[in-house]
Amino acid sequence: MRITSSCIALLSLYAQRIVALSDVILVKESVEVPEGWVKVGRANVGHTLNLRIGLPQPNFGLLEQHLYEISDPHHERYGNHLSKEEVEALVSPHQTSLDSVDQWLASHGLREIQFTRSPAKDWVSVKVPVAVAETMLNTTFYLWKHLESGDLVVRTTMYSLPRDVHDHIDVIQPTTIFARWKAMATTLHRPGHGDFFKEKSKSKLGAVDVDLSCTEAITVKCLAQLYKTAGYVPKATNKNGLGITGYLEQFANFADLRSFYESQVPEAVNSSFTFFSVNGGLNNQTLDEAGEEAGLDIQFAFGLSYPTPGTFWSTGGRPPFIPDNTAPTNDNEPYADWLDFVLKQGKIPQTISTSYADHEQTVPEAYARRVCRGFAQLGARGVSVLFASGDGGVSDGNSDPKTQQCFSNDGKNTYKFLPMFPPSCPYVTSVGGTFGIPEVAVPFSGGGFSYYFAQPPYQKSAVASYLSKLPPGHYDGLYNREGRGFPDVSAQSYPFQTWWKGEALLLGGTSASSPVVAAVVALLNDARLAKNLPPLGFLNPLLYSKGVNGFNDITEGNNVGCGTLGFNVRLSCLGLQSLTFPYFKATAGWDPVTGLGTPDFLKLKKLFT
Structure with missing residues (x-):
């Protein structure tokens, strides 16, 4: 079979286009810094981040349908809860997502032996230095301090992913999360x-069959009387x-x-x-x-x-919070x-x-x-x-x-x-x-x-x-x-x-x-x-x-x-x-x-x- 020079040129152009598409970086997530946090400085590039990568769960809608049916007392399936394996099957990502994420991680020198996967494979965890995470996510990590508590965290306010993996990842944390729980x-x-x-209690205590002591403090006995679990x-x-x-x-x-x-x-x-x-x-x-x-x-x-x-x-x-610590570990x-x-x-x-x-x-x-x-x-x-x-x-x-x-x-x-x-x-x-x-x-x-x-x-x-x-x-x-x-x-x-x-x-x-x-x-x-x-x-x-x-309806x-x-x-x-x-x-x-x-x-x- 003879391949013409023009055909070779077209194939070369196509290959270049494929490479160009994979090189396109798209913002995945961007947040504003919550009130009460201040930037201390650049994160130590050697600090280790445990990146948790959430892959799409394409069948979650079906899991939700099961959940509502088995939780509805008027449905014929009420109480027929799913097994661990059935739930995992419903939240597992498509193989294309698994392959795309694996290839992306491999492109940054990360091997399968370094991953930890959830049973359903919808989460992948991998530990990397900040320097590697910054390259993977096209971002810069900083050390942030919470003014009230003094807690320190390594975070960014925005990260991006290559176009060819963008739709195969839902979320990557800890990156943009500033919640303190x-x-x-x-x-x-x-x-x-x-x-x-x-x-408040003494004024109407006679209307409820609860010990007088419950006006001083709530005890297990008080709760058992109030909510009728006694006996x-x-x-x-x-x-x-x-x-x-x-x-x-x-x-x-x-x-x-x-x-x-x-x-x-x-x-x-x-x-x-x-x-x-x-x-x-x-x-x-x-x-x-x-x-x-x-x-x-x-x-x-x-x-x-x-x-x-x-x-x-x-x-x-x-x-x-350790005053001289520039690399918190949690x-x-x-x-x-x-x-x-x-x-x-x-x-x-x-x-x-x-x-x-x-x-x-x-x-x-x-x-x-x-x-x-x-x-x-x-x-x-x-x-x-x-x-x-x-x-x-x-x-x-x-x-x-x-x-x-x-x-x-x-x-x-x-x-x-x-x-x-x-x-x-x-x-x-x-x-x-x-x-x-x-x-x-x-x-x-x-x-x-x-x-x-x-x-x-x-x-x-x-x-x-x-x-x-x-x-x-x-x-x-x-x-x-x-x-x-x-x-x-x-x-x-x-x-x-x-x-x-x-x-x-x-x-x-x-x-x-x-x-x-x-x-x-x-x-x-x-x-x-x-x-x-x-x-x-x-x-x-x-x-x-x-x-x-x-339930006792509370109206006041x-x-x-x-x-x-x-x-x-x-x-x-x-x-x-x-x-x-x-x-x-x-x-x-x-x-x-x-x-x-x-x-x-x-x-x-x-x-x-």
Whole structure:
């Protein structure tokens, strides 16, 4: 066969065009630096980054369909949860994506032996020096400092990928993520809080069958009386489990738990929980390093659900501040690390509670969506995932009004309500807060509407009903009326009588509410498993339909946020004087303060078993 010179020229031109296309670099992600972070200088080029590369999940829509069908009590497939292998098959990327990413990594000298893959191969992790990462991502990494805490991170504000691999990668982190995943615990030693609680409770205590002592502090006994779990004896402890996650060097202390049990659950004194370390998470058992948040979570979750077996995960991932350290080693990406670990397990506790979050806008949207999809995988496997809704009302999750922020970080400085993530994820159950007896909404209860996630079908009717009750123009433009509304439910949030560092003290926050609801869910799972029924799994489609009648509707109170004198002055400069002290009100039915209300175990048990 004779090839003409003109043909050779055309082939050469075509080959050059192919090379040119592969050399085209496209921006993959770009973010504004959140308020409170300052650039320190160029990152040490020798510092090691553990890059987590998320590949597309082309069949996630099918997984979501399965999730909604098996979680809908009116669907014929209700309760038919998927296996680990079935879930992995539904989130696996196409082979073309795997090949393209492998070839791209190989072009930078990275071999298969250096990769770590998730079971579904939808995540690839590889450790590289900053110098290599900068070449791979066509970017520059800097050292950033968080002014309030002093934490240091290595980050960039933008990265790019070659055109031929661009569509085969969803996200790469840690690159643009500045979230800090704050704990939701609120110390209640501040003057006035306890007195306000007691005054509110004593005024109507006679209307509720709860001990008078519950006006002084919330205990396991108070919660059992309020939510009707008193007298229930778990029967399926060999099948059931309840898990609590811990982050930010929070250690669940065995000695504090024993002291708590001695004072409130004496029958549990000789019991404990299973511990797992994730990504270098520590288990320091010295009392002076006991975790305030971790202690509150495990004591009330495990105490209220005793003797249901408990699990605690300690997940590493916050860079410690060392003044002369220019190369922090942790990546501050705890949810993805925890999901990596737990999704690999064949057996997972059927109920899991987390009391850590950050405002949604500090989490890059692509990363938030991938993490949210990880929670959907847990739901499809029959796990109920609960998150505290936050302690800042409609603000940024910060319960201290002096430092609350209610402005966008997209460079436009737009005044707006700031939802929390992961509570805004539609595949988790978000838990708000109440207080008093009878219960009303606690002012710091986090709630609102997501900017990232659309309103899921299970809550459209409930949210539409709430929005129809708002006055015309009520806070228009300050929240996303089409977004996922949260919280979904609520529970008591303070003051909880807990033990920390060997002493009894009062703590609270929605971080107390979430483990309380999780304990009730664990007991409901126990009742189901004892009858050989499957666990509840992803709760929300059930709660917003069949479960509505199993909650105490909270119709009084509101959440607040952004209400300080300095903030008001700033608003007046913007011509927004009328928007001082923004809030949502609790109403009949669902509301973005207390959700559907607080649980009544006996009613829910009757409905669900």
